[in-house]
Amino acid sequence: MNPFKELPKDSKISYSNWNSIAAKPYDKNTTGPYTKTRIILMNGTEFESNWFLHQFHRHCLNNDVRRVLAEVRRQEQQQQKRIAGLKPIDETILETTIGYEQLAVDLTAEMAKKEPNPIVKAQLDFALLEDFDHLYRYANLLDMEEGVHAERLVGGYTEITPARPTIAEHRHPNDDVRFYINSWQDDLITRLHTHIITAAEQQTMNYYMNVGSFYHSDLGRKLYTEIAMIEEQHVTGYGALLDPSSTWFECWVMHEYTECYLYYSCYQEESDERIKKIWLTHFEEELKHLKIASEMLKKYEGREWTDLFLGGADFPSLLSLKDNKEYIRDVIAKTVRNTGYKEIMIKLDELSDNADFFKYQRQVCPNENQVASHLVIDKRIKKFGEDYRFETKANPEKTLRNRKEDNTDLARKKNT
Numbered sequence: 001m002n003p004f005k006e007l008p009k010d011s012k013i014s015y016s017n018w019n020s021i022a023a024k025p026y027d028k029n030t031t032g033p034y035t036k037t038r039i040i041l042m043n044g045t046e047f048e049s050n051w052f053l054h055q056f057h058r059h060c061l062n063n064d065v066r067r068v069l070a071e072v073r074r075q076e077q078q079q080q081k082r083i084a085g086l087k088p089i090d091e092t093i094l095e096t097t098i099g100y101e102q103l104a105v106d107l108t109a110e111m112a113k114k115e116p117n118p119i120v121k122a123q124l125d126f127a128l129l130e131d132f133d134h135l136y137r138y139a140n141l142l143d144m145e146e147g148v149h150a151e152r153l154v155g156g157y158t159e160i161t162p163a164r165p166t167i168a169e170h171r172h173p174n175d176d177v178r179f180y181i182n183s184w185q186d187d188l189i190t191r192l193h194t195h196i197i198t199a200a201e202q203q204t205m206n207y208y209m210n211v212g213s214f215y216h217s218d219l220g221r222k223l224y225t226e227i228a229m230i231e232e233q234h235v236t237g238y239g240a241l242l243d244p245s246s247t248w249f250e251c252w253v254m255h256e257y258t259e260c261y262l263y264y265s266c267y268q269e270e271s272d273e274r275i276k277k278i279w280l281t282h283f284e285e286e287l288k289h290l291k292i293a294s295e296m297l298k299k300y301e302g303r304e305w306t307d308l309f310l311g312g313a314d315f316p317s318l319l320s321l322k323d324n325k326e327y328i329r330d331v332i333a334k335t336v337r338n339t340g341y342k343e344i345m346i347k348l349d350e351l352s353d354n355a356d357f358f359k360y361q362r363q364v365c366p367n368e369n370q371v372a373s374h375l376v377i378d379k380r381i382k383k384f385g386e387d388y389r390f391e392t393k394a395n396p397e398k399t400l401r402n403r404k405e406d407n408t409d410l411a412r413k414k415n416t
């Protein structure tokens with residue numbers, strides 16, 4: 001499908017009434033995990049769209065353009081409110097967090113498997129293991145404080161076991177800035193991946209930044225604070241991949257194209273018929289936004305949408321969230337000992353002793369017994385005799401198989 005060639009149902013934007021915006025929340029006990037993760041994904045996508053349109057508005061001198069941005073943004077806001085309202089009030093902060101991390105894991109893995117650009121793939125694989133470890137830490141907190149097993153929430157599709165320890169993920173800011181892609185040279189799927197993952201990680205970072213202070217235990221508050229800082233690093237790494245030479249109007253067209261792609265993917269994959277209708281409604285609205293952005297590109301830059309899609313604008317293979325256990329196991333086995341160094345990832349043992357990583361670790365993590373991600377596991381082990389896991393077989397990294405002791409040295413200290 002080429003969304004530029006699809007005709008929107010209406011030629012002008014119309015707005016929903018309050019009853020239409022206030023969609024009925026899903027049942028947290030019967031709704032499938034990938035329906036929940038799609039809701040999180042599209043909530044983040046709408047946040048990204050609104051954030052971008054506000055930034056464009058603030059950097060634009062033409063009020064005629066700003067009025068069009070405001071009209072589109074208002075409908076994007078209504079879409080975001082409808083999606084956000086699907087979350088039920090009886091779903092706890094931590095239960096929702098498991099959905100965020102399952103999305104981060106399976107979305108990243110799915111894109112990494114298809115990614116042709118080696119730089120983008122390396123960043124996806126790198127952050128994948130860190131989000132995977134976050135899922136393990138939050139799942140242990142959930143089991144210990146709420147008595148809920150996260151394996152039920154993830155539907156058995158995603159394993160819960162350690163990867164690169166969260167304590168080892170605290171890197172100097174210099175080591176999270178990556179090379180950026182070139183939109184004219186890279187495949188369309190690469191452009192989509194960089195936009196999608198940046199928006200998804202931005203949403204996760206925002207969620208942890210905002211809900212952490214509302215969590216009911218001191219340990220939980222500290223865990224959200226720590227992992228929110230890692231999400232800041234991920235947003236830096238993923239955001240660095242985006243082509244900085246793109247104009248505001250080019251970015252606008254690409255944002256709307258990405259939304260069309262995602263809503264169409266969600267519509268094709270969704271099993272909940274009620275929510276499926278929401279995806280279709282939003283897809284049809286996004287076709288209108290894409291048409292408007294394309295018209296503005298032509299009016300103010302004298303360019304056609306075809307100038308931005310030299311290889312064609314047909315959707316590449318659609319996004320599908322599913323079981324990625326074996327792929328993740330392979331990435332753990334091959335790259336769990338990696339860390340960031342400037343624009344690349346290397347084995348920790350290859351760093352010089354005076355590298356920024358070690359200096360930053362000494363400042364931020366001088367005592368591992370003060371680091372929340374370690375304390376959660378240590379406390380759970382002391383209470384129940386071992387950590388909480390959901391594994392189909394032993395962890396692919398031998399040093400992570402001990403369930404009675406949390407590993408705080410892997411990818412953090414040399415020669416371990």
